[in-house]
Amino acid sequence: MPYKEKEIEKKYYTIGEVADELGVATSLIRFWEGEFDNIKPKKNRKGNRQFTKEDLQNVKLIYHLVKEKGYTLQGARDFIANGVDAAAGKMEMIESLKNIRAFLTDLRKEIS
DSSP states (O other): OOOOOOOOOOSOBOHHHHHHHHTOOHHHHHHHHHHOTTOOOEEOTTOOEEBOHHHHHHHHHHHIIIIISOOOHHHHHHHHHHHHHHHHHHHHHHHHHHHHHHHHHHHHHHHO
16 A cells, blocks of 8 residues: 655635635635634735635535525524534535545445
């Protein structure tokens, strides 16, 4: 089995990278930033947003609630306010399962 290098983890993500990861427009990310208190990216000297991994997870959670589950913005805010830890745990579990599935799919291709 070939050696796989460990992926380098980024410290900050641009708004474009966040939008690309979710397949949405950057304007939607900016809009959600104003609507949700848990999205607070830092800004560099130029004023460009720098999203941390935690910010990225929060945006993914909002995307999941609004786009995949059909929550209204107020419903998503209420859900996060009442159970952000539980919601974040579920999102982490979903991400882990997606990664495992991708790994197993790749492994199956290598075996075949």
